[in-house]
Amino acid sequence: MSLILRYLRLYRRDFLLGLLCLVVTNAVTLLIPWLLKEAIDALGRGSALRNLAFHACAIVVAALVLAAIRTWSRLLILGASRRIVYDIRDDLYAHLLSLPASFYARRRTGEIMSRAVNDLMLIRSLFGPGILSVLNVALLYSAGLPLMAFLDPWLTLAAILPYPLILIGVFRVSRTIHERSNRTQEQLAEISNDAQETLSGINMVKAFVQEEGESRAFGGLSREYRRRSLLLARSRGLIVTLMGGLDKVSTIMVLCLGALHIIAGTLTKGGLVAFLAYLALLSGPTVMMGWVLGVFQRGLGAIRRVEEIRAQTSDLPGDRALGAGPDVQGAIAFRGLRFSYPNGGRAERPVLQDVDLDVPAGATVGIVGRVGSGKSTLVQLVAAVYPVADGTLWIDGRDLNSIPTSHLRAQVAMVPQETFLFSRSIADNIALGAPAAPRSRIEDMARLAQITRDLPDLPQGLDTLVGERGVTLSGGQRQRVALARALLLEPRILILDDALSSIDADTEEAILGGLRDTMRRRTTLVISHRVATVLNADCIVVLEDGRVVESGSAAQLLARDGPFARMHRQQQIERELESL
Amino acid sequence: MTAPGPAHEEEVLGKAYDARLVRRMLPYVAPQARWIALSVTxxxxxxxxxxxQPYLIKLLxxxxxxxxxxxxxxxxxxxxxAATTVELLARYGQLYSMELTGQNVILHLRDRLFRHLNALDSSFFDRHPVGRLMTRVTTDIESLADLFSSGVVSLLGDSVKLIAIVVILxxxxxxxxxxxxxxxxxxFLLSVLLRGRIRRSYxxxxxxxxxxxxxxxxxxxxMLLVxxxxxxxxxxxEFDAINGEHRDAELRSVVxxxxxxxxxxxxxxxxxxLIVWYGGREMVRGxxxxxxxxxxLNYTSRFFGPIQDLSGFYAVLQAAMASLERIFALLDxxxxITSNPLPAALPERARGRIDFQDVRFAYRDGEEVLHGIGVRVEPGEKIAIVGATGSGKTTLIKLLIRLYDPTSGAIRLDGRDIRxxxxxWLRRQVGVVQQDHFxxxxTIASNIAFGHPDLPRERIEVAARLVHADxxxxxxxxxxxxxxxERGNNLSVGQKQLLSFARALAYDPAVLVLDEATSSVDTETEILIQDALRLLLEGRTSIVIAHRLSTIVGADRILVFHHGRIVEEGTHRALLQARGIYHRLYQLQFGLETETSGPLPLAAPEIST
Structure with a gap:
């Protein structure tokens, strides 16, 4: 509710002016049947034609005024609803940008999208047609009913007698319609899921000769969809019939009673015609009210859901830390670090424990270990992706939790395991973190990441669009773009999370050769499943089940003949096989 | 940044009426003739x-x-x-029968489309992303439903009503x-003009x-990167700009x-x-x-509604035609790969001899992945195939059940070319357990009985018990x-594997092909899987793309694939002694594992040859 009031206040100028316009339009709307009555009654008295022309002209003028002001009123109120939706959506997006990784791990993308798109549509209907209709009906009734009562009080009573029934009926049925329409949509989603599943597993379906069975199952879903659609059609038909029926009841009562009153001389013919016109004016919006109630109901639900997201906050202590402090130099220290994912579903099993490591500024650290050993988590903690306990992770001797996240991230660049490119040009993707970077710098980084050697194959070079609308880059090409993106930031701490895995060995060597100089000047954390990548690191750390089981230089570890040495041997054989 | 890809193709609108498309639509509409006739009546x-009704008021x-x-x-x-009652009841019936017509038509068309998709071969699915095909089955079909529920009959109704009003007046x-x-x-002119604008603004x-x-x-x-x-x-x-553009478009459409x-x-x-002015004069003249x-006054108030509706009909028709075009293109x-009718009397169950005769295959022209595979598998023989990723093992299996046909060469089952x-029949004989355990x-039961949907519950449970899934x-x-x-996300990898074994056992094929998964499972499950596997392979011809030591060691013959060729062939012992590729592969995959604390290979003693 508070959100509604807040925006009504914010756009009070539009809503008040809109209200004023509606007052005028309703007055003029009600004037036209009155003019009609006057004209007809004048005819009955056999008065001059001049009078007739006057009334006709008056109607035309009133109609023109009406058209202009009605348009304006709708522009004001419907326009305000569009602007409000724009405001809310902007706010919501800004808020989404501030929410931490743990939020996105809990929510499905589709759910968040549905807040920002579908729910806002419902909110739009509340502020636009919803409020417009409520105001309209209120005004129409407050002016129309007295007018009708003035023409003939008994007729008025007869006319509005069925209205409460119409209201209740429409409200009830429109709720059913809403439910049934949801159920129909759900069934359509079922159909779509089933098709998705069958078509994705088509080879399996064929191997087990289940084409017929799958088609039959799909047919069952389709038939259920038809059943639900027809149910929906029934309640839609019902609402049309109900509305029409009740509306006709008042018309017939007014006609009969009115005719008797004319015969009795208490009502003029023009009066009855005008009365019928008023009735027609009232019945439409009254029927709408049942629908509007539903709009409010759904709109309020949508507001609750949007507010729920806006009530979420970041769980990163760094997001609340103040005072940027000195620039990051790049010394990292882990002190008895233990970590388990917040609300990760899987109960409390720590992903990392007892991690004690010292990384001096400017050092290169290689991290190896099996899938699920905690490598990615370890480096993500350095980039403040997830919250850590106070005193367990230090940067340049400062507790990471006391450094504002944005200050920290300005000097940490990460190339995550899963390369994510945005559907823009390659150059834009490289300049992700520094949109204002000059072209020459982008080109330098592209060269450093060995993208340049692929440029001849790309239609527009660095300006080639990638993604849905553009070209599909190979895994290796994508990783190199992601690498260039991180290098462009000139970070103090560079994190490569298995970032060269899809790049062939030769290119990798070229990249690492080119980077050697860069890496010497900054702290670098390199995760790799390829032993060769980390051989030259100052220190290699081997993780197993969240614990550090080995660390030291490559020479030391090979001499120890532990897990690292085993990996090294295994990969030598692999390379040998590849070269066969 | 950009609209989602499909919108590209989906937004293309052509002409609003295409006789060819309408003719092709007829067979789907014809069975509904009775409902249509009812609706029109x-x-x-x-x-x-x-x-x-207005005439009654005139009489009054x-x-x-x-x-x-x-x-x-x-x-x-x-x-x-009475007139009102008739009108309302008839309207209800009319709306409902039209909805029924539309729903029946799209039900049949959707079924037909889905069956057609199921009949298309794997190479078609390689070319067409699933998302695009789904749009055909959902969105495109829906826009046809619109054509019926809010289109055709109301178009006719509106026209008739307009003409009737004109005649009466x-x-x-x-x-x-x-x-x-x-x-x-x-x-009318204004409507058409503004409608066009409104449509464009929408x-x-x-x-x-x-x-x-x-x-x-x-x-x-x-978000993480952002x-x-x-x-x-x-x-x-950026979002503000896009959001603002949307707002501006909305504001234009509001205008x-x-x-x-x-x-x-x-x-x-x-x-x-006008009526008051001219009609009044006429009245005065008597x-x-x-x-x-x-x-x-009454009739004219009923006159302008249909005119508005008519001007909106064009858009519905245009959208429906565009959808029809895409649907029929898919049906074309x-x-x-098509099935052959039963050539001669085939036995219920094949004996299980398979001949690969110089099989060559390329997914795309000029990129051959199998370069002449020739091998015979005798009935009841257990073959293991080993080789590095991408050496063509899985492709060979796809050819065996004719998901693709070889570019040249032939595959024979019991001496008959599988084409x-x-x-x-072919796919009933050759059961495949795929690597990703789809x-x-x-339910669990329906997944086990996937190949035989009417399998009795006892048989399902027996199959599960035998492979230790029970x-x-x-x-x-x-x-x-x-x-x-969601494709078994609530189950572990090992559990899914046992279930697909149970599925294969329930299917009971003469030839079993197994694409073993490499995924690591806990030791206990590993033991269960080994045992289940032994049972599964018993009494039938089997071809296993092997990753497990026990499978390889227990095989009658091992084929070593390398770059789309069979480079070595023989028993485990013979191949190890040859010290070729197999030997290196073996060291790579198993040799080192013996040193670690990971799951112990069951047949470890065999290694010491």
Missing amino acids: LMFVVIGAQLL FDVFIPRADRAGIAALALVYI WWLNWRLACVTFAMTPFL RDVRRRIARINAYLQESISG QLFRRGEVNRR YESSFSAIIELVGNVAIA VLTFGTLVAF ERPA TLPLP LFTG RFVRGLPKGYDEEVR
């Missing part, structure tokens, strides 16, 4: 009952009120009530009718909301929408003024009765009736 009833004013005939008024009221007083209709061309709004969708989708999926690269401020600005409804109202009111004047796709065999939405299934809250969700 009822539509005439509705129009008749509707148009009777012209006949009964002047005569002060109270009984007549009561009778008139009864007729009015003409009959009542042709001069006043002319004056009244003076507004019509103006209104399309604009849709396009922009699609951009908002795409932008949100991308930035939510890539935050790590401190892109927040820039993204906020057209608002002025459209206001103008329609204006035209109606001007018509009233050529027009008061009732007729009221009837005119012919499968490259001459009926597809269902589970379908349904224990964990019984541990689930609903046992065999436990729902499998």
Whole structure:
């Protein structure tokens, strides 16, 4: 509710002016049947034609005024609803940008999208047609009913007698319609899921000769969809019939009673015609009210859901830390670090424990270990992706939790395991973190990441669009773009999370050769499943089940003949096989 | 940033009427002829009952009120009530029968489309992304439903109603009718003009909301990067721009929408003024009765609605035609692999001898992945295939069940070229356990019985028991009736593997092909899987793409694939002694594992050759 009031206040100028316009339009709307009555009654008295022309002209003028002001009123109120939706959506997006990784791990993308798109549509209907209709009906009734009562009080009573029934009926049925329409949509989603599943597993379906069975199952879903659609059609038909029926009841009562009153001389013919016109004016919006109630109901639900997201906050202590402090130099220290994912579903099993490591500024650290050993988590903690306990992770001797996240991230660049490119040009993707970077710098980084050697194959070079609308880059090409993106930031701490895995060995060597100089000047954390990548690191750390089981230089570890040495041997054989 | 890909193709709108498409649609519509006839008949009833009503009001004013005939008024009221009742009931019936027609048509078309998709071969699915195909089955079919529920009959109804009103007004007083209709061309022109604008502005709004969708989708999926690269401020600005463009398009559509409804109202009111002015003069001259004047007012108020509706029909038709075009294009796709009718008497069960004769295959021209595979597998023989990733092992299996046909060479089952065999028969003989253990939405039981949907429950449980899946299934809250969700995400890898073994056992093929998974499972499950595997391979010809030591060691023959060729062939012992590729592969995959604390290979003693 508070959100509604807040925006009504914010756009009070539009809503008040809109209200004023509606007052005028309703007055003029009600004037036209009155003019009609006057004209007809004048005819009955056999008065001059001049009078007739006057009334006709008056109607035309009133109609023109009406058209202009009605348009304006709708522009004001419907326009305000569009602007409000724009405001809310902007706010919501800004808020989404501030929410931490743990939020996105809990929510499905589709759910968040549905807040920002579908729910806002419902909110739009509340502020636009919803409020417009409520105001309209209120005004129409407050002016129309007295007018009708003035023409003939008994007729008025007869006319509005069925209205409460119409209201209740429409409200009830429109709720059913809403439910049934949801159920129909759900069934359509079922159909779509089933098709998705069958078509994705088509080879399996064929191997087990289940084409017929799958088609039959799909047919069952389709038939259920038809059943639900027809149910929906029934309640839609019902609402049309109900509305029409009740509306006709008042018309017939007014006609009969009115005719008797004319015969009795208490009502003029023009009066009855005008009365019928008023009735027609009232019945439409009254029927709408049942629908509007539903709009409010759904709109309020949508507001609750949007507010729920806006009530979420970041769980990163760094997001609340103040005072940027000195620039990051790049010394990292882990002190008895233990970590388990917040609300990760899987109960409390720590992903990392007892991690004690010292990384001096400017050092290169290689991290190896099996899938699920905690490598990615370890480096993500350095980039403040997830919250850590106070005193367990230090940067340049400062507790990471006391450094504002944005200050920290300005000097940490990460190339995550899963390369994510945005559907823009390659150059834009490289300049992700520094949109204002000059072209020459982008080109330098592209060269450093060995993208340049692929440029001849790309239609527009660095300006080639990638993604849905553009070209599909190979895994290796994508990783190199992601690498260039991180290098462009000139970070103090560079994190490569298995970032060269899809790049062939030769290119990798070229990249690492080119980077050697860069890496010497900054702290670098390199995760790799390829032993060769980390051989030259100052220190290699081997993780197993969240614990550090080995660390030291490559020479030391090979001499120890532990897990690292085993990996090294295994990969030598692999390379040998590849070269066969 | 950009609209989602499909919108590209989906937004293309062609002409609103295409005779060829409509002709192809006929077979789907024809069975509904009775419902359509009913709907049309009822539509005439509705129009008749509707148009009777203003005439009754005319009678009231012209006949009964002047005569002060109270009984007549009561009778008139009864007729009015009857007309209303008939109108409403007929309208309900008309709407419903039309919806029924539309739903029946799309039901059949959708089924047909889905069956057709199921008949298409694997190479078709390599070329067409699943998402695109889904759009055909859902969105495109839906737009046809719109054509029926809000299109065809109301088009006919509106036209008939308009003509009827014109005729009635003409009959009542042709001069006043002319004056009244003076507004019509103006209104129609305006409608068409504004409708076009409104349609365009709606399309604009849709396009922009699609951009908002795409932008949100991308930035939510890539949120980690957006935050790590401190892109927040820039993204906020970009989103604001897209959001603002959407707002502006919305505001434009509000302008057209608002002025459209206001103008329609204006035209109606001007018509009233005209009737009052001209009709009043006629009344004064005594050529027009008061009732007729009221009837005119009444009929004209029913005249402008249909005109508005008619101008909106074009868009519905256009969208439906575009969808039809895409649907029929899909139905025109012919499968490259077709089944042969039963050639001669085939035995219920094959013996299981397989010959690969110089099989070559390329997914794409010029990129051959199998370079002449020639090997014979005897009935009951156990073959293991080993080789590095991408050496062509899985492809060979796809050829065996004719998901693809070889580019040259032939594959024979019991001496018959598999291309001459009926597809269902072939695939009944050759059971495949795929690497990714694809589970379908349904229950555990329905997944085990996937190849034989009517398999009795006992047989399902027996199969599960034999492969040791029984224990964990019984541990689930609903046992065999436990729902499998999202392709079995609620099950562990090992459990899924046991289930696909149970599925293969229940299928009971003469030839079993197994693409073993490499995924690591805990030791206990590993032991269960080994044992299940032994049972599964018993008494049939088997070809296993082997990753497990026990499978390899227990095989009658091992084929070593390298770059699409068989480079070594023989028993485990012989191949190890040859110290070739197999030896190196073996060291790579198993040799080192013996040193680690990981799952111990069961047949470890064999290694010491």
